[in-house]
Amino acid sequence: MIVCVCHRVSDKTIARSAQQGAGFDDIQLEHGVATQCGKCEGAARQIWSECRLSGRLAHLVHSTTGAHNAA
Numbered sequence: 156m157i158v159c160v161c162h163r164v165s166d167k168t169i170a171r172s173a174q175q176g177a178g179f180d181d182i183q184l185e186h187g188v189a190t191q192c193g194k195c196e197g198a199a200r201q202i203w204s205e206c207r208l209s210g211r212l213a214h215l216v217h218s219t220t221g222a223h224n225a226a
């Protein structure tokens with residue numbers, strides 16, 4: 156789903172960037188989200204926030220189980 160119509164940025168793009176550790180400013184610089192009309196900012200920040208948190212939780216699960224040492 157396109158979140159930022161002005162720059163044609165999808166929710167998947169925002170989610171992927173957040174999960175890779177990008178800050179919201181990074182996403183704005185790289186993809187232009189919320190840099191033109193600004194109407195997408197609330198939705199974009201919500202997606203970024205949710206995906207950033209899930210990424211942190213995933214990291215904690217790996218850290219506590221030692222899964223990062225496997226393989």
Ligand code: FES
Nearest residue numbers: 159160161192195
């Ligand atoms: S919809 Fe994202 S800046 Fe306009």
